Amino acid sequence: MGVTESLDSTRAAAWRAYIEASQRLFTQLEDDLRADSDLTFADYHVLVLLSEAPGQRLRMGELAGRLVFSPSRLTYQISSMQRRGLVSKEACPDDRRGSEAVLTAAGLLTLSEAAPHHLASVRTHLMDDLDDAEVACLTRVFDRLGRRLRAAGTTSSNTHATR
Amino acid sequence: MGVTESLDSTRAAAWRAYIEASQRLFTQLEDDLRADSDLTFADYHVLVLLSEAPGQRLRMGELAGRLVFSPSRLTYQISSMQRRGLVSKEACPDDRRGSEAVLTAAGLLTLSEAAPHHLASVRTHLMDDLDDAEVACLTRVFDRLGRRLRAAGTTSSNTHATR
DNA sequence: CGAGCTTTGTTCAAAGCTGTACGAAGCACA
DNA sequence: TGTGCTTCGTACAGCTTTGAACAAAGCTCG
Numbered sequence: 001m002g003v004t005e006s007l008d009s010t011r012a013a014a015w016r017a018y019i020e021a022s023q024r025l026f027t028q029l030e031d032d033l034r035a036d037s038d039l040t041f042a043d044y045h046v047l048v049l050l051s052e053a054p055g056q057r058l059r060m061g062e063l064a065g066r067l068v069f070s071p072s073r074l075t076y077q078i079s080s081m082q083r084r085g086l087v088s089k090e091a092c093p094d095d096r097r098g099s100e101a102v103l104t105a106a107g108l109l110t111l112s113e114a115a116p117h118h119l120a121s122v123r124t125h126l127m128d129d130l131d132d133a134e135v136a137c138l139t140r141v142f143d144r145l146g147r148r149l150r151a152a153g154t155t156s157s158n159t160h161a162t163r
Numbered sequence: 164m165g166v167t168e169s170l171d172s173t174r175a176a177a178w179r180a181y182i183e184a185s186q187r188l189f190t191q192l193e194d195d196l197r198a199d200s201d202l203t204f205a206d207y208h209v210l211v212l213l214s215e216a217p218g219q220r221l222r223m224g225e226l227a228g229r230l231v232f233s234p235s236r237l238t239y240q241i242s243s244m245q246r247r248g249l250v251s252k253e254a255c256p257d258d259r260r261g262s263e264a265v266l267t268a269a270g271l272l273t274l275s276e277a278a279p280h281h282l283a284s285v286r287t288h289l290m291d292d293l294d295d296a297e298v299a300c301l302t303r304v305f306d307r308l309g310r311r312l313r314a315a316g317t318t319s320s321n322t323h324a325t326r
Numbered sequence: 327c328g329a330g331c332t333t334t335g336t337t338c339a340a341a342g343c344t345g346t347a348c349g350a351a352g353c354a355c356a
Numbered sequence: 357t358g359t360g361c362t363t364c365g366t367a368c369a370g371c372t373t374t375g376a377a378c379a380a381a382g383c384t385c386g
Contacts, residue, residue, distance in 0.1 A: 006278075006279060006282045006283075006286075007285060007286065007290065010295075010298055010299075010302070011290050011293075011298055013302055014290075014293075014298045014299075014301045014302040014305070015285060015289075015290070017301070017302055017305035017306045017309055018305045020229075020231065020305075020309050021305040021306070021308040021309035021312065022185055022305070023230075023231040024308075024309060024312040024313065024316070025308065025312060027231060028312055028316075040342095042342095059364090060364075060365060060366095061363085061364065061365080064365095066183075068183065068186040068187055069343095070343075070344065070345080071364080071365065071366085072343075072345075072346095072365090072367085072368095073342085073343055074365090075365065075367085076342070076343070077342090077343095079366095080341090080342085092364095095351080095363095095364080096350080097350060097351045097352070097363075097364045097365070098351090098363095098364060098365075099364090099365070099366095115169075116169065119169045119170050120169075122178060123169075123170060125308075125311075125315075126178075126308065127170065127174050127177075127178070129307060129308065129311070130177075130304065132173075133300075134300060134303070134304050135173055135177045136173075136177075137296075137297060137300040137301075137304075138177045138180070138181055138300075138301075138304065139173070139176055139177040139180055141293065141297050141300075142177070142180035142181045142183075142184040143180045143184070144292060145184040145187075145188065145288075145289065145292070146184035146187060148288075148292070149184065149187040149188060149191055150187065152191070153187070153191075222334090223334075223335060223336095224333085224334065227335095233373075233374065233375085234334080234335060234336080235335085235336075235337080235338095235373075235374070235375075235376095236372080236373055236374075237335090238335065238336055239372070239373075240372090243372090255334095258333095258334080258381080258382075259380080259381060259382085260333070260334045260335070260380060260381045260382070261333095261334060261335075261381090262334090262335070
C-alpha cells in the first residue's frame with residue numbers, strides 16, 4: 001500500500017514505466033554492443049564525441065560534462081581506452097593544467113565498425129516502434145529536461161523543494 | 164560528418180536528448196536521495212517493491228527481474244541492506260533452493276521517511292514540467308517498450324536485425 | 327526409482343565507479 | 357611580484373558490479 005501517494009497515479013505510472021523500460025533498454029544496448037564489438041556503452045560514447053569534435057580531441061572536463069561522468073570516472077575511462085589504443089592523451093597547449101583526449105586511427109576504425117550494429121540496435125529496440133509524434137514528444141520533453149538539469153548543475157545548490 | 168547517419172536526424176536528436184537527460188536525471192535523483200536519507204536509488208527501489216508485495220517479501224529472482232538486476236548484483240545488494248537492518252532473508256518454504264527478502268520494520272520506517280523527499284525530487288526535477296499529454300505519451304511509449312524488452316529477454320536470442 | 331537437464335541463488339576474482347584528498351596551474355588584485 | 361582563491365585533472369582506498377563457475381534443489385521421463 002502506497003508510499004506512492006503524492007505523485008498522482010497517472011504520473012506514478014509514467015514514472016515507473018520510464019524507469020523500468022530505460023533500465024532494460026540500456027542493459028540491452030550494452031549487451032548488443034558488447035556482443036559485436038568489445039566496446040562498452042561508455043567507450044562508444046567517448047568515441048562518438050571525439051569523432052565529432054574539431055581535431056577529434058576534447059578537454060577532459062568538456063568530455064566529462066557531456067558524458068555526465070565524474071572527473072575520476074573519466075580519468076579511469078580514458079586510461080582504459082588508452083591502454084586499448086582507442087585514444088591517446090596529450091597535454092593541452094594553452095592551459096598547462098589540462099589535458100585532452102585524442103581519437104586515434106584505431107579508435108576511429110573501431111567506431112566505424114561498431115556504429116552500424118549499434119545504430120541498428122537502437123532502431124530495432126526503440127526507434128522503429130515510435131511514430132513521428134512520439135519522437136517529437138520525446139525530443140521536446142528530454143531536451144527541456146536536459147537543459148534544466150544542465151542549468152541546475154551549474155548553479156550549485158540543492159533546489160528540490162523539500163521544506 | 165557523422166557516424167550517426169542511419170538514424171534519421173530527428174530520431175538521432177531524440178535519442179541523444181533522451182540519453183543525456185536520463186543520465187542527468189538519474190544522477191540528480193541519486194544525489195538528492197543520498198542527501199536526505201542514506202539510501203541509494205537501488206536501496207529505495209528494493210524497499211518500495213518489498214513494501215508493496217504481499218507479506219512484504221519477495222523471492223530473490225522475482226526481485227532481480229523487477230529491478231533489472233543481475234542475480235549476483237541482487238545478492239550483493241540484499242546482503243548490504245541486511246547488514247544495515249533494512250531487510251532480512253528467509254529460506255523459501257516451498258522451494259528449498261530459494262530464499263526471499265523480507266522487509267523489516269526498520270526498513271519500512273526508513274522508506275516512509277525517505278519517500279516524501281524522493282517523490283518531491285521526482286516532481287520538481289521531472290513531473291512538474293510535464294503537461295498531461297506529455298505524461299500520456301511517456302506512459303504509452305515506455306509501457307510498450309518495457310513490454311517488448313521484457314518479452315525479448317524471456318525468449319532468449321539476440322534479435323536486433325544486424326544482418 | 328534415478329540419470330540427466332534446468333532453475334535458483336551464491337561465491338570469487340577482476341573490472342568499474344565514487345568521493346576525498348591533492349599537486350599543479352591559472353587568476354585576481356593589492 | 358606575491359598571496360590567496362579557484363579550477364583542472366589525477367591518485368588512491370573502498371565499495372559496487374560483472375561474468376563465470378558452482379552447489380543444491382527441482383523436474384522429466386524412461
